[in-house]
Amino acid sequence: MEAIYLLFILVLSIFLGIELIGKVPATLHTPLMSGANAISGITLVGALVASGADRGELTTILGTAAVAFATINVVGGYMVTDRMLAMFKKKEGGK
Amino acid sequence: MDTTLLVNLSYIVAAILFIYGLKLLGHPSTARNGNKLSAIAMFIAVVVTLLDQSIVSYSWIVVGILIGAAVGAFAARTIEMTSMPEMVALFNGFGGIASLLVGWAALSEPTLSGVTLFTIFLSILIGGVTFTGSLVAWGKLSETLAGKPILFTGQRVVNSGLMVAIVICGFLFVTQPETTTWLYLAIALSIALGILAVIPIGGADMPVVISLLNSYSGLAACAAGFAINNNILIVAGALVGASGIVLTNIMCKAMNRSLANVLFSGFGAVKDDTMVIEGEVKPLSPGDAYYILEAASSVAVIPGYGMAVAQAQHAVKELQELLESNGTEVVYGIHPVAGRMPGHMNVLLAEADVPYDLLLEMDDINPRMETVDVAIVIGANDVVNPAAREMEGSPIYGMPVINVDYARTVFVLKRSMASGFAGIDNPLFFKDNTRMIFGDAKETINQLIREFSD
Numbered sequence: 001m002e003a004i005y006l007l008f009i010l011v012l013s014i015f016l017g018i019e020l021i022g023k024v025p026a027t028l029h030t031p032l033m034s035g036a037n038a039i040s041g042i043t044l045v046g047a048l049v050a051s052g053a054d055r056g057e058l059t060t061i062l063g064t065a066a067v068a069f070a071t072i073n074v075v076g077g078y079m080v081t082d083r084m085l086a087m088f089k090k091k092e093g094g095k
Numbered sequence: 096m097d098t099t100l101l102v103n104l105s106y107i108v109a110a111i112l113f114i115y116g117l118k119l120l121g122h123p124s125t126a127r128n129g130n131k132l133s134a135i136a137m138f139i140a141v142v143v144t145l146l147d148q149s150i151v152s153y154s155w156i157v158v159g160i161l162i163g164a165a166v167g168a169f170a171a172r173t174i175e176m177t178s179m180p181e182m183v184a185l186f187n188g189f190g191g192i193a194s195l196l197v198g199w200a201a202l203s204e205p206t207l208s209g210v211t212l213f214t215i216f217l218s219i220l221i222g223g224v225t226f227t228g229s230l231v232a233w234g235k236l237s238e239t240l241a242g243k244p245i246l247f248t249g250q251r252v253v254n255s256g257l258m259v260a261i262v263i264c265g266f267l268f269v270t271q272p273e274t275t276t277w278l279y280l281a282i283a284l285s286i287a288l289g290i291l292a293v294i295p296i297g298g299a300d301m302p303v304v305i306s307l308l309n310s311y312s313g314l315a316a317c318a319a320g321f322a323i324n325n326n327i328l329i330v331a332g333a334l335v336g337a338s339g340i341v342l343t344n345i346m347c348k349a350m351n352r353s354l355a356n357v358l359f360s361g362f363g364a365v366k367d368d369t370m371v372i373e374g375e376v377k378p379l380s381p382g383d384a385y386y387i388l389e390a391a392s393s394v395a396v397i398p399g400y401g402m403a404v405a406q407a408q409h410a411v412k413e414l415q416e417l418l419e420s421n422g423t424e425v426v427y428g429i430h431p432v433a434g435r436m437p438g439h440m441n442v443l444l445a446e447a448d449v450p451y452d453l454l455l456e457m458d459d460i461n462p463r464m465e466t467v468d469v470a471i472v473i474g475a476n477d478v479v480n481p482a483a484r485e486m487e488g489s490p491i492y493g494m495p496v497i498n499v500d501y502a503r504t505v506f507v508l509k510r511s512m513a514s515g516f517a518g519i520d521n522p523l524f525f526k527d528n529t530r531m532i533f534g535d536a537k538e539t540i541n542q543l544i545r546e547f548s549d
Contacts, residue, residue: 003210006321006329013330016114017337023121026431027451029342029438032120033309034183035130036338039113040190040312042137042331043197045144046323050200051159052150059203064155066196069189071163072170077186078134079171084179084442085127091450 031084038077044070098146105143106327112136113331117338123451140327176446177403180436184233184305187312191225194218194315195282201322202278211322212269216281218318220261223285224292225311231293232304236435242298250295251359257288296357299477301435303346303357310339342437349431349457351483351494374525379532381539384506385546387530391468391504393424395460397497398440399433401474401510407537411473412447414540417547426453428460428470428497430478461498470502472523473536474509480521505529508536 024032047070050063113136119129145156174182198218207215234240261284268277296304313335320328347354388394396415402408415425427449433440441454464470472479482489483496499505500523507529523529532539 002324003214003321006324006326009326010317010329010333013333014337017117017334018341020114020117020121020334021338021341023118025121025123026345026429026438026456027441027454028120028123028126029345030179030183030436030442031126031130031438032338033306033342033437034179034186035116035120035133036309036335037183037186037190037312039133039137039331040187040309040316040335041193042140042328043190043193043316043319044137045140046197046201046319046325046328047159047193048141048144048156049147049149049323050197050203051155052145052147052152054151055200055203059200060155062196062200064159066193066200067156067159068163068166069196070193071160072167073163073186073190073193074137074167075164076167076171076182078130078137079168080174080179080182081130082127082134083171084176084445085123085130087442087445087448088123088126088451089445089448090124091452 027088031081031088034077034084035081038074038081041070041073041077044074098148102143102146103326105139109136109140109327110330112139113334117334140331176443177406178237179442180301180305180434180439181233181237183436184229184236184308187305187308188226188229188233190312191222191229191308191315193222194312194319195222195226195285197319198222198322199278199282201319202272207272209269211324212272213265214318214321216265216268218315218322219278219281220265220285220288221311221315221318223282224289225308225315227286227289228293228304228311229289229308231290232301232308235293235298236301236305244297245294250291254291257284257291260284261288292358295359298435299432300350300357302432302437302439303343303350303354305436306339306342306346307354307358308339310336310343313337313339346432346437349495351491374522374527376524377530379506379530381532381534381542382546384530384532385543387504387506388418388423388469388543389421389547391418391423393426393467393469394418395426395428395464395467395470395499395502397428397430397433397470397472397475397479397499398444399430399473399475399478400435400439401476401508401536403434403439403443403474405474405536407473407540408443408447408449410537410540410544412444412449413544414547415449415453417544421547426455426460428457428499429454430457430475430497433475433478457495457497461501464498464501467502468504470499470505472499472505472507473540476509476521479523481526482520482522485522499523500526500528503528507531508539509533510535 047066116129116133119125313332316332483494
């Protein structure tokens, strides 16, 4: 039943995501994409457990590599998105 | 309180913040806060996960995080805005390989049900495809690899064979988990599939590919979430997956092509040889262009990838200010697939301090094109090609384009007479109201700026 319950979450989240993203204007599509990219680094959460739990050398190596890759995705993704969004200015609100 | 309960409650908070953050991304004035909320959500999810009781040692975690954070922060700070598409592709790939590794690591769990094995297989497969697919996309975008579609005879047979092999391998992986051969085979097949899926796709279709890979990176995280029974991975991964699907759809519509058409065939050769482009090319010097611009009361700028290549966005902004102080109204018309990723032009112009309310989408600029005195096309070609409207034999016939030829005068800033990324002739260059200004886009605009300053 666990899998069914997770599948339920998956389906609802996808519909929610489509609703949310459909409302993002074209002008923000690049930051949206890099921001979404950063969110996909959520795999980091799974990588942490693999890296820290004592389940053999191989798992530790795989987990640590996964932590490094996912962290690049998370840190780089959020920072570059912030850098881009800081540049978006309205006409009056500019300098 | 029970740690598991605390962790899961915090995951709910994180999910709410992710969702609200995405909602705030819906408007330029709130988007920055939205991104911050999303980052806070990630932080919460990571910190509470560290409380997990199965984690006994933190040393390797710290090593991984330090390496990742240093690389990520360095890349994010130093990247040029013109190179954003490559960077996003590369980050996507890292997300994919992380999911593959998490799936692989999940095999060390003491008891694995058939369902879990299946989801582990999926996370390895999608993660691997995302990884190598993104690397190839990165190569094409950064021009490390040729941008042209790579086609070879028997490609479809090879791809079909690969799909069959993946299904068989998946079955063996789930039914014989103790045989590591199937694991390695699954990894190899996913890596091969990622490469083969992206090499036949041409540079002009990259906005679609990059959106699709974005979606895959989310789905890979979802699959990893199933493999380790973690709901926050599923929620966040699904949100990303959905965003990629929506963007892919928008990009396909903007090119009037189905996703299958983009994925499996490059732009076809011109079908109708009877298509004749008549007229002659009328070149114009920047000096003469200045007189026309000075007399214009409304100007529309249509940028394309060429503006990014020439790094001309700052010069364009300067010209815009000069025109505005001369009493000319300036707007920008942005085609959805201008550039190499969705919204690429908007980011470049934002970098040059162009206010986002001057950037009009295709459907907003087209109705007013007839009232525009001068339309300046900078490094765009296919997205302003009237053949899409007029020539049924053209491979891009039916694609929505910005109708610059309806403006009173069209300036096309172009390096030479070479055709665009799709390799299609453009009748726009031969129209009566079109003037070609040859040369580097940035240099041409700087010359115009000097004329205005004198």
